Amino acid sequence: MEVGFLGLGIMGKAMSMNLLKHGFKVTVWNRTLSKCDELVEHGASVGETPAAVVKKCKYTIAMLSDPAAALSVVFEKDGVLEAICGGKGYIDMSTVDAETSTKINEAITAKGGSFLEAPVSGSKKPAEDGQLVILAAGEKALYDEAIPAFDVMGKKSFFLGPVGNGAKMKLVVNMIMGSMMNAFSEGLELADKSGLDPQTLLGVLDLAAIANPMFRLKGPTMIQGNYSPAFPLKHQQKDMRLALALGDENAISMPVAAAANEAFKKARGLGLGDLDFSAVHETVKPLKPASS
Numbered sequence: 001m002e003v004g005f006l007g008l009g010i011m012g013k014a015m016s017m018n019l020l021k022h023g024f025k026v027t028v029w030n031r032t033l034s035k036c037d038e039l040v041e042h043g044a045s046v047g048e049t050p051a052a053v054v055k056k057c058k059y060t061i062a063m064l065s066d067p068a069a070a071l072s073v074v075f076e077k078d079g080v081l082e083a084i085c086g087g088k089g090y091i092d093m094s095t096v097d098a099e100t101s102t103k104i105n106e107a108i109t110a111k112g113g114s115f116l117e118a119p120v121s122g123s124k125k126p127a128e129d130g131q132l133v134i135l136a137a138g139e140k141a142l143y144d145e146a147i148p149a150f151d152v153m154g155k156k157s158f159f160l161g162p163v164g165n166g167a168k169m170k171l172v173v174n175m176i177m178g179s180m181m182n183a184f185s186e187g188l189e190l191a192d193k194s195g196l197d198p199q200t201l202l203g204v205l206d207l208a209a210i211a212n213p214m215f216r217l218k219g220p221t222m223i224q225g226n227y228s229p230a231f232p233l234k235h236q237q238k239d240m241r242l243a244l245a246l247g248d249e250n251a252i253s254m255p256v257a258a259a260a261n262e263a264f265k266k267a268r269g270l271g272l273g274d275l276d277f278s279a280v281h282e283t284v285k286p287l288k289p290a291s292s
């Protein structure tokens with residue numbers, strides 16, 4: 001079956017590559033068209049616009065940076081909305097807020113198409129390995145149709161009911177992850193500056209009740225100061241911002257998440273937005289004295 005794929009960033013490239021490897025026919029589009037070349041080498045076709053991809057494919061997946069990108073690919077000229085119609089599906093796997101997803105759902109379904117939001121948990125490596133956790137919500141029939149693709153991209157898919165629930169689940173998960181990353185950064189620095197070996201801290205944490213894959217994966221590179229991007233910090237800060245707005249809507253006080261958001265904002269201000277989100281570690285380090 002021909003599947004469309006819009007957005008070939010860190011995640012979209014890995015996810016669409018997995019679809020190709022598992023025998024799906026994939027037509028790709030990316031705003032920066034040159035990013036399609038590598039996929040073409042692996043057998044993908046290219047659509048000139050999002051509308052051209054949707055026109056060709058029974059269902060189209062999107063993996064875009066943020067709400068503004070998700071909306072623009074649907075609503076702008078040559079966008080998804082120009083070609084979506086009865087019998088076609090649109091699956092947005094980007095991390096956005098429920099309001100964005102709902103707007104897209106309304107527009108797609110008004111034209112007779114079906115819509116699913118399906119943000120994912122798991123980063124570059126799980127995307128490459130087909131080990132994502134998929135948090136889907138919306139049209140159940142489209143979910144059932146997409147299961148073969150989800151099974152290739154992920155290790156587990158959840159169907160969470162009406163549109164909005166996938167987005168909310170993803171934001172809750174990333175709010176927790178962003179808060180944990182800040183506590184972890186502070187702990188690494190505290191260990192170091194109080195005379196402990198941060199490597200030993202990693203060993204202790206890994207045997208403790210709070211052992212987790214994120215500490216295991218990111219700890220060694222954070223100690224080296226290597227922040228090669230798997231999950232760009234600017235996207236984590238976007239997720240904290242959107243999660244805080246969800247907290248605001250529901251009158252949930254989230255001081256820990258708010259402090260974590262401030263740290264990610266500070267890191268963006270320091271020009272670290274395109275690095276991995278673990279670069280928030282740099283905000284905990286003491287400023288180097290200005291050279292005289």
Ligand SMILES: NC(=O)C1=CN([C@@H]2O[C@H](COP(=O)(O)OP(=O)(O)OC[C@H]3O[C@@H](n4cnc5c(N)ncnc54)[C@H](OP(=O)(O)O)[C@@H]3O)[C@@H](O)[C@H]2O)C=CC1
Pocket residue numbers: 006007008009010011012030031032033035063064065066068069072073093094095096120121122123124230231232235236
């Ligand atoms: N990286 C990760 O670990 C994870 C990321 N996510 C989420 O997945 C989504 C994608 O993340 P990731 O792949 O890391 O991000 P990248 O920054 O690597 O890629 C972003 C993609 O969005 C496209 N894009 C940005 N703005 C626009 C626009 N205005 N119009 C059209 N296309 C646009 C980019 O196109 P171009 O190439 O032209 O810039 C690119 O294809 C985000 O929502 C992120 O929060 C979820 C789980 C894990």
Ligand SMILES: O=CC(=O)O
Pocket residue numbers: 095120121122123174231
């Ligand atoms: O959204 C990021 C992730 O690692 O999940």
